Amino acid sequence: xxxxxxxxxxxxxxxxxxxxxxxxxxxxxxxxxxxxxxxxxxxxxxxxxxxxxxxxxxxxxxxxxxxxxxxxxxxxxxxxxxxxxxxxxxxxxxxxxxxxxxxxxxxxxxxxxxxxxxxxxxxxxxxxxxxxxxxxxxxxxxxxxxxxxxxxxxxxxxxxxxxxxxxxxxxxxxxxxxxxxxxxxxxxxxxxxxxxxxxxxxxxxxxxxxxxxxxxxxxxxxxxx
Amino acid sequence: xxxxxxxxxxxxxxxxxxxxxxxxxxxxxxxxxxxxxxxxxxxxxxxxxxxxxxxxxxxxxxxxxxxxxxxxxxxxxxxxxxxxxxxxxxxxxxxxxxxxxxxxxxxxxxxxxxxxxxxxxxxxxxxxxxxxxxxxxxxxxxxxxxxxxxxxxxxxxxxxxxxxxxxxxxxxxxxxxxxxxxxxxxxxxxxxxxxxxxxxxxxxxxxxxxxxxxxxxxxxxxxxxxxxxxxxxxxxxxxxxxxxxxxxxxxxxxxxxxxxxxxxxxxxxxxxxxxxxxxxxxxxxxxxxxxxxxxxxxxxxxxxxxxxxxxxxxxxxxxxxxxxxxxxxxxxxxxxxxxxxxxxxxxxxxxxxxxxxxxxxxx
Numbered sequence: 267x268x269x270x271x272x273x274x275x276x277x278x279x280x281x282x283x284x285x286x287x288x289x290x291x292x293x294x295x296x297x298x299x300x301x302x303x304x305x306x307x308x309x310x311x312x313x314x315x316x317x318x319x320x321x322x323x324x325x326x327x328x329x330x331x332x333x334x335x336x337x338x339x340x341x342x343x344x345x346x347x348x349x350x351x352x353x354x355x356x357x358x359x360x361x362x363x364x365x366x367x368x369x370x371x372x373x374x375x376x377x378x379x380x381x382x383x384x385x386x387x388x389x390x391x392x393x394x395x396x397x398x399x400x401x402x403x404x405x406x407x408x409x410x411x412x413x414x415x416x417x418x419x420x421x422x423x424x425x426x427x428x429x430x431x432x433x434x435x436x437x438x439x440x441x442x443x444x445x446x447x448x449x450x451x452x453x454x455x456x457x458x459x460x461x462x463x464x465x466x467x468x469x470x471x472x473x474x475x476x477x478x479x480x481x482x483x484x485x486x487x488x489x490x491x
Numbered sequence: 492x493x494x495x496x497x498x499x500x501x502x503x504x505x506x507x508x509x510x511x512x513x514x515x516x517x518x519x520x521x522x523x524x525x526x527x528x529x530x531x532x533x534x535x536x537x538x539x540x541x542x543x544x545x546x547x548x549x550x551x552x553x554x555x556x557x558x559x560x561x562x563x564x565x566x567x568x569x570x571x572x573x574x575x576x577x578x579x580x581x582x583x584x585x586x587x588x589x590x591x592x593x594x595x596x597x598x599x600x601x602x603x604x605x606x607x608x609x610x611x612x613x614x615x616x617x618x619x620x621x622x623x624x625x626x627x628x629x630x631x632x633x634x635x636x637x638x639x640x641x642x643x644x645x646x647x648x649x650x651x652x653x654x655x656x657x658x659x660x661x662x663x664x665x666x667x668x669x670x671x672x673x674x675x676x677x678x679x680x681x682x683x684x685x686x687x688x689x690x691x692x693x694x695x696x697x698x699x700x701x702x703x704x705x706x707x708x709x710x711x712x713x714x715x716x717x718x719x720x721x722x723x724x725x726x727x728x729x730x731x732x733x734x735x736x737x738x739x740x741x742x743x744x745x746x747x748x749x750x751x752x753x754x755x756x757x758x759x760x761x762x763x764x765x766x767x768x769x770x771x772x773x774x775x776x777x778x779x780x781x782x783x784x785x786x787x788x789x790x791x792x793x794x795x796x797x798x799x800x801x802x803x804x805x806x807x808x809x810x811x812x813x814x815x816x817x818x819x820x821x822x823x824x825x826x827x828x829x830x831x832x833x834x835x836x837x838x839x840x841x842x843x844x845x846x847x848x849x850x851x852x853x854x
Contacts (some may be wrong), residue, residue: 387573393559394560396591397590410576
């Protein structure tokens with residue numbers, strides 16, 4: 267019980283929830299229009315773009331993290347961003363960016379399937395009724411897919427909260443600084459603190475179970491993914 | 492009023508070619524044609540949902556050719572109605588009404604009353620029957636006060652058992668609405684019954700083109716092409732002119748010689764023709780009376796044949812008679828058929844008036 271109340275566990279849990287929420291929201295905001303465009307429009311080079319967006323799924327998160335790290339410490343643009351705009355390397359924003367990089371291809375793929383499940387003809391009808399393309403999306407497609415999008419968001423959040431490889435490479439494993447639950451498990455294991463490992467693993471397990479239950483409830487009440 | 496001029500469009504490999512027509516406010520144009528002839532593509536071009544390559548669409552004096560769908564004020568009811576899922580009937584209609592211009596709440600209530608959907612307002616669209624969905628979709632299209640209403644085969648999704656009853660009722664309702672709200676309507680179908688009950692004007696489409704356009708009387712009495720005649724279920728034969736003397740024309744159709752009234756569209760040098768005979772213009776007879784002199788003087792066409800098939804379509808009896816190498820389809824009523832005891836394999840005489848034989852030059 268004491269392990270649950272320790273500063274380190276509470277910090278890791280809080281940081282994991284905050285960063286996972288931020289990266290999920292960021293990936294939804296950025297991937298939603300991309301997924302919609304890939305679902306609804308045919309354009310030259312579409313298959314190339316789809317292939318490019320799928321590539322990160324085949325790369326281990328740890329390799330993605332290394333690539334991000336190299337970009338921010340070697341590339342002039344990366345160095346400029348890291349020094350003058352937002353500090354990513356070994357900082358909390360780095361956790362969010364690492365999670366975002368891992369989540370984005372998944373988000374695009376799942377959201378595209380969500381939009382594919384809704385006939386574009388509903389929007390066409392809405393347009394004949396006096397609504398613009400954007401309004402048709404906001405008033406017809408978005409409400410019709412809201413449960414599925416929420417389901418995708420929860421799955422992304424669950425994936426983000428368990429993210430380790432990319433986070434470790436870009437944000438590092440610094441106690442009480444960039445210490446998310448997976449990083450805390452790694453640090454506890456390295457220190458031989460098996461009680462800490464068990465506690466943190468239990469917390470992750472409870473979170474992922476809770477998310478699964480919520481996702482299933484949502485999918486039962488609305489459109490299937 | 493809607494005027495479509497020289498409209499050309501491409502959808503995949505399908506081409507819509509040189510479409511021209513005009514529909515006055517309050518009038519209905521019924522577009523007929525086989526599946527894949529371009530009816531839906533044409534409606535989508537008018538609604539702005541399909542790009543056009545050339546031509547123009549003018550609605551109530553405004554050129555809408557390059558306007559987006561939301562600015563055209565064209566109500567569109569697709570074949571599958573496309574009611575917004577997981578919402579009530581009321582929400583579907585209200586969604587359209589929010590964008591209406593010049594339609595009062597009283598007008599909307601009148602539309603709902605005319606379409607007999609007052610009791611369905613709180614129902615989810617998933618719980619509606621096909622007939623109810625059809626009416627709700629029309630109400631939704633009318634709720635935004637369109638200048639033009641496009642109905643794409645609105646009866647095709649109906650249950651076949653209920654189709655006849657609903658169609659009659661539906662056509663009366665539609666007529667009342669079109670008259671009341673003075674809307675130009677374009678209605679597609681491949682059902683001849685719907686055409687005669689709803690349309691002021693008919694256009695027959697084939698392979699992306701309008702083959703013929705005119706009043707129902709013009710189309711049914713004077714088909715201008717082989718396709719139109721075949722689509723209407725008429726007897727169509729390729730024939731060869733064997734005599735043409737500016738008063739009458741003798742044509743050989745598969746061994747049977749027909750005497751037709753002279754037509755200006757068939758000059759003397761035209762030999763290859765298409766012969767069109769409506770099934771209802773063929774009279775079946777059993778006796779030799781037809782060989783009496785008074786019949787001969789009238790240059791009647793009396794052909795001797797064998798009945799091959801007798802079948803009913805709704806209340807009409809159809810009789811297929813084999814004459815030489817051709818099969819003629821005749822239409823009669825059950826009473827007449829029973830009076831003459833016409834059965835398969837019995838010998839009959841058929842009479843076709845020369846004035847009822849339509850001839851077109853073969854292209």
